[in-house]
Amino acid sequence: MNTFVTLSSGQRMPMVGLGTWKSAPGQVKQAVLTALECGYRHIDCAAAYGNEQEVGEALALWVGPGKILPREEVFLTSKLWNTKHDPEDVEEACRTSLAHLGLSYLDLYLMHWPMAFQRGKEVMPRREDGSICYSDTHYRDTWRAMESLIDKGLVKAIGMSNFNARQTDDIISIARHKPVVNQVQLITVQLVSSKLWNVILICLKQISLAVCVTAYSPLGSGDRPWASPDEPSLLEDPRLGAITQTYHKTPAQVILRWHIQRGVVCIPKSVTPSRIQQNLKVFDFSLSQEDMKLIESFNRSQRFIVPSVERDGKRVWRDAGHPHFPFHDPY
Numbered sequence: 001m002n003t004f005v006t007l008s009s010g011q012r013m014p015m016v017g018l019g020t021w022k023s024a025p026g027q028v029k030q031a032v033l034t035a036l037e038c039g040y041r042h043i044d045c046a047a048a049y050g051n052e053q054e055v056g057e058a059l060a061l062w063v064g065p066g067k068i069l070p071r072e073e074v075f076l077t078s079k080l081w082n083t084k085h086d087p088e089d090v091e092e093a094c095r096t097s098l099a100h101l102g103l104s105y106l107d108l109y110l111m112h113w114p115m116a117f118q119r120g121k122e123v124m125p126r127r128e129d130g131s132i133c134y135s136d137t138h139y140r141d142t143w144r145a146m147e148s149l150i151d152k153g154l155v156k157a158i159g160m161s162n163f164n165a166r167q168t169d170d171i172i173s174i175a176r177h178k179p180v181v182n183q184v185q186l187i188t189v190q191l192v193s194s195k196l197w198n199v200i201l202i203c204l205k206q207i208s209l210a211v212c213v214t215a216y217s218p219l220g221s222g223d224r225p226w227a228s229p230d231e232p233s234l235l236e237d238p239r240l241g242a243i244t245q246t247y248h249k250t251p252a253q254v255i256l257r258w259h260i261q262r263g264v265v266c267i268p269k270s271v272t273p274s275r276i277q278q279n280l281k282v283f284d285f286s287l288s289q290e291d292m293k294l295i296e297s298f299n300r301s302q303r304f305i306v307p308s309v310e311r312d313g314k315r316v317w318r319d320a321g322h323p324h325f326p327f328h329d330p331y
Contacts, residue, residue: 003283005265007180007212009157011107013075015260016280017042019216019269021049027271032058036069038277044183044216044267045101046079046112047093048123052100060102076101077108079161080146083125085116085137087145094149109146109155110183113162114139114324130309134322139167140174147177159183159211164326168211183214183267185306214265219252237298243291250278257282258295 004012018035020028020043028051032043036058043059045052059076063069078101084093094109118125118133125133149155159181160171168182220234234240235251244254252268256279259266268279287295306327307318319325 005212005263007157008178008210009180011075011156011180013108013181013212013265014040014042015265016040016256016282017044017075017077017265017267018276019044019267020051020055021046021216021269023049023051023269023271025051025054029054029058031271031276033061034273034276035280036062036074039280040276041069041073042075042077042267044077044214045097046081046110047084047097047100048079048081048112050123052078052097056100056102064102071103075107076103077110078106079110079112080142081123082113082115082117083120083123083135085111085135085139085142086119087137087141089119090142090145091149091152091154094154098154105153106155108157108159108181109149110159110161110181111139111142111146111163114160114167114326115319115322116142116324132319132322136323139163139324140170143171143175147175150177157181161216162326164329165331166329167324167326172211179211181212181214181265183216185215185217212265213263214267215259216267217269218259218264218266219255219268234298239294239298243287243294246291247285247287249282249285253278253282254287255295257285257287258292261287261292 002015004014007013018032018040020031023031032055035043043055045055059074061067063074064071078094078097080090080093084090094106098104098106116135116137116139118135127133143158146158150158157180158177159179160168161183162185163171163182168179171179234255237251240251240254244251247254249257252275256266256268260282270276270279308315309318317325317327320328
């Protein structure tokens with residue numbers, strides 16, 4: 001199987017990349033260096049992760065003229081944060097990410113969420129009661145501003161993250177530069193179902209220009225800030241253990257292979273050198289159809305990555321009140 005997918009823009013995007021969400025300062029630089037050394041050619045970043053400068057330090061050692069890797073051999077993604085949705089802020093936000101990463105262009109720039117937050121320098125602008133301050137800027141207006149980034153050569157392609165099917169279709173209907181990627185949590189094993197997956201494929205491939213699906217947190221992201229201690233662990237599921245013995249692979253490798261065989265790009269995060277290496281070694285085996293179906297049956301129809309907070313003794317989605325919150329729709 002190919003180790004890359006060809007986007008509608010003609011770019012070749014590696015099927016496995018290094019995720020950098022939650023990679024702490026002091027750790028992410030070494031993680032990126034380890035990844036590049038063992039063969040990764042796809043790094044996924046975001047302004048909101050707060051670590052792009054450190055990622056840039058690693059790239060400066062490895063990528064560019066006179067370095068180990070030419071720039072065109074490494075696929076680099078960043079994301080526009082919610083507080084920068086105002087069309088007047090989009091280019092500056094992109095240029096800031098470029099400066100932090102030490103790049104002249106991005107291969108891919110995503111709108112991190114369809115939801116706009118109040119403009120300003122605070123990543124999470126809050127009221128006195130702790131609730132998030134929203135903005136009424138529509139994601140369609142933000143998209144049009146992002147299109148100009150392609151025109152100016154700042155990015156090669158643009159896409160979305162955390163958009164539902166209806167919002168994706170909305171963007172496609174007005175886009176001058178079509179989205180090439182939708183990066184979502186919809187495809188984690190504990191959420192996906194046959195019906196949901198088939199609907200996703202129909203929604204994305206009924207258009208003349210296919211949108212590639214990228215799975216963030218494909219291994220479950222048990223270390224995210226709002227994780228519950230009683231949450232099921234995907235990698236510790238005993239049914240998965242039986243499959244790993246058949247292929248002599250780790251649980252993470254089996255799950256990543258399951259995604260890849262479905263044509264989904266994966267960006268697992270790790271700062272542990274051995275795991276970074278293992279997560280890339282998923283192209284030397286294939287899962288049987290029986291095992292593919294068995295893993296699919298792990299579905300719990302739950303979203304684990306959506307930010308949540310405690311309200312009146314209950315765990316609820318933090319941004320459910322935003323007019324463009326994507327997960328009121330089932331897909």
